Amino acid sequence: MNAAHPTPRWTLSNGHVQTICSSTWRRFKQQRTAQDFQRNASREIIDVLDGIRLQVWRSDVSPTAPAVGILHGWLGSAQSGYVLSAAMRLQQAGFNVVRINLRDHGDTAGLNRELFNSARINEVIALVRKLADGYSQFGLMGFSLGGNFALRVARATNLPTLAICPAIDPALTMQCIDTGLAVYRLYFLRKWRRALAAKAAAFPQAFDFDQALRLTTVATLTDLFVDRFSEFATTAEYFSHYDLRGDALAGVNALIVATRDDPVVPHSQFAGLPASLAIDLLETGGHCALLKNWRLETYCDDVAERYFRERLPA
Secondary structure, X not given: OOOOOOOOOHHXXXXXXXXXXXXXXXXXXXXXXXXXXXXXXXXXXXXXXXXXXXXXXXEOOOOOOOEEEEEOOOOOOOOOHHHHHHHHHXXXXXXXXXXXXXXXXXXXXXXXXXXXXXXXXXHHHHHHHHHHHOOOOEXXXXXXXXXXXXXXXXXXXXXXXXXXXXXXXXXXXXXXXXXXXXXXXXXXXXXXXXXXXXHHHHOOOOOOOOOHHHOOOHHXXXXXXXXXXXXXXXXXXXXXXXXXXXOOOOOOOOEEEEEOOOOOOOHHHHOOOOOOOEEEEEOOOOOOOOEOOOOOOEHHHHHHHHHHHHHOOO
């Protein structure tokens, strides 16, 4: 364990407790404490390429300060508690902060007709390049699937990048969601159904998700999604476009922070990754939680401030 990571109380030493507390109690607490921060942020729609539009929320402190872009996890948003927490901490440390909504996440279902999928990396690379051009220095931080996106962006741009519990092996992550505690499968299914319903409402003539909304596992819904709503022939082909095992990240300089008790992204995914990546593997912390205490303070914010202070000096 990294010596800079404080050992949480024994009541927080379980990955399921960490993960569930972070996605429930901490999320509600963060939404309350971040009200002023969100009110003062500026919403912007950016044309990235080929008519594709993506939404960001800017919280700038100075035109000369370095900036950090933050990518949420799958079915999260720029308003997710963990994103707001990191953004507020970084702003307090003197950074400009840009919270990014991936396609169809947050309230953006109506911005683009085509559905989100995790292979749509080119539009995110184009967005990050446009954002980086507007600041003196720019770094990127991502959580879970957002960490996967961030690492792929780093591969294309060489920007300083921090990935918290990034999904490396999509097939294994999906299996863990479906076969682990039922709460995780139900959580992701509920959020995916809401996202599909929002897309159908935005484009009622284009999409019929009735069959998809009846499916009860992430695997079966993914198979149907790939078959009916993507350009990929199989789910395996789809996964291959964002599978980061082996040498997919060769030469990428980034920091990965992960935990041994993550119930969604098993730590075995980080074995055999290229030596160019720094990996901070903590004993406990669950999935994107890393709570230090029952005040729900998180090591994610500590490491973000430290990492970007070192790589983006003012």
